[in-house]
Amino acid sequence: MLSLIENGRREPKLSLIEALASALSVSTDELLRRQPPSRRAQLEIALEEAQRDPVYHDLGLPHLRVGARVPNDVIEHVVGLYTELRKQRAKPTATPEEARAANADLRAMMRERGNYFAHIEQVATAALTGAGYTGGALSQGMLLSVVSQHGFSVKYARDLPRSARSVTDLRNGRIYLKQESMGMHTPRTILLQTLGHFVLGHSAPADFADFLRQRVEANYFAAAVLVPERPATTFLREAMTARDLSVEDLRDVFSVSYEMAAHRFTNLATHHLGLPCHFVKNDESGTIYKAYENDGVVFPSDTAGAIEGQRMCREWSGRQVFYANDRYSPHYQYSDTPSGTYWCVAFVDPGRERGSAITLGVPYEHSPWFRGRETTKRVTSACPDGDCCQRPPAGLAARWEGMAWPSARAHSHILSATLPTGSFPGVDEAEVYAFLDRHEQE
Numbered sequence: 001m002l003s004l005i006e007n008g009r010r011e012p013k014l015s016l017i018e019a020l021a022s023a024l025s026v027s028t029d030e031l032l033r034r035q036p037p038s039r040r041a042q043l044e045i046a047l048e049e050a051q052r053d054p055v056y057h058d059l060g061l062p063h064l065r066v067g068a069r070v071p072n073d074v075i076e077h078v079v080g081l082y083t084e085l086r087k088q089r090a091k092p093t094a095t096p097e098e099a100r101a102a103n104a105d106l107r108a109m110m111r112e113r114g115n116y117f118a119h120i121e122q123v124a125t126a127a128l129t130g131a132g133y134t135g136g137a138l139s140q141g142m143l144l145s146v147v148s149q150h151g152f153s154v155k156y157a158r159d160l161p162r163s164a165r166s167v168t169d170l171r172n173g174r175i176y177l178k179q180e181s182m183g184m185h186t187p188r189t190i191l192l193q194t195l196g197h198f199v200l201g202h203s204a205p206a207d208f209a210d211f212l213r214q215r216v217e218a219n220y221f222a223a224a225v226l227v228p229e230r231p232a233t234t235f236l237r238e239a240m241t242a243r244d245l246s247v248e249d250l251r252d253v254f255s256v257s258y259e260m261a262a263h264r265f266t267n268l269a270t271h272h273l274g275l276p277c278h279f280v281k282n283d284e285s286g287t288i289y290k291a292y293e294n295d296g297v298v299f300p301s302d303t304a305g306a307i308e309g310q311r312m313c314r315e316w317s318g319r320q321v322f323y324a325n326d327r328y329s330p331h332y333q334y335s336d337t338p339s340g341t342y343w344c345v346a347f348v349d350p351g352r353e354r355g356s357a358i359t360l361g362v363p364y365e366h367s368p369w370f371r372g373r374e375t376t377k378r379v380t381s382a383c384p385d386g387d388c389c390q391r392p393p394a395g396l397a398a399r400w401e402g403m404a405w406p407s408a409r410a411h412s413h414i415l416s417a418t419l420p421t422g423s424f425p426g427v428d429e430a431e432v433y434a435f436l437d438r439h440e441q442e
């Protein structure tokens, strides 16, 4: 029974804690402290945990029992070797092919469940309820109360390592953030994504697929706290009844970015409203950054099934919005594609990363519920047929083939999004540790 308690599988009663403390002649405080009582104890715990790891287990060595006479140096060596072994074996780095395959698997999993994660919704609802949330957009005070309820405080630091969006000091229960937004991520979303990892019980990612899954779940948690399921669903149902569904309104009511509102719509649309849909984020050149669908729309993809980094059809709304006279107003259109006709709304968020369009679309038969359904703009897209827009018209090709030498712009941001390295991908651990040390005594 003690081992169940030690491993966190069972919660002890207060009376039991008191009895244990008095039997061991220590205070209850000491018993409940997370930190090991001494370096020696810390090493022994680390060695025990190491020996339970399959990576260690696979070596086929007999279990090492640490008696009082085994010196610290020896345990330190074994633990050091194990740590390095684990690093070597379980690097969440991936080849481009593996990264694409992991992305494709994740997308298939999201499609299967209509992008709705019931367990994360429950965790988010519980966190909000615990903080006393009653409805509407999440205030800063409410946000901090959600965070403190889970044992964390928030600190803003100007010298946060460049490779990290946030750094968490698990010893002192502090989450360090920068005050300004990073790309589309505001300090609020970064804070909640960070908290999401702990609330959802994530441990250091075992491989690249694990890293991606954790990131999706943490982002989902953040969105589910900022745009809570119950009030958001009520709001969307009413809008649907009024035939006035709109991402803009969802954005305004919950004070989030357009991108988060559109993405959050995909979480709730199928499960609660019975609407299949798709979501795309692309830049002005048509390069796709994020994509989701469960409505049968066919995104361009490479042979491994990767969509990120592919160029989207020029006729689709996410590209047409850039040709519109007013690119900062929502752009509505119907698109006839080989997999059917879709109604879509695309929007370029002016305050955010420049040149990204967010598109939300649904099959034609579901368009009557949406604001913008009366648009008369209708396009035909034959992609992936190369004659649609991927190949230049024959006349131009005949004139210019062999006579043009474009110099490509490097898409380093796409590469870094799919190919991070290190045990926390893309993060400089040495920098992070130095940072934490610097701030610990504040």
Ligand SMILES: [Zn+2]
Pocket: 312, 313, 314, 315, 381, 382, 383, 388, 389, 390
């Ligand atoms: Zn096309």
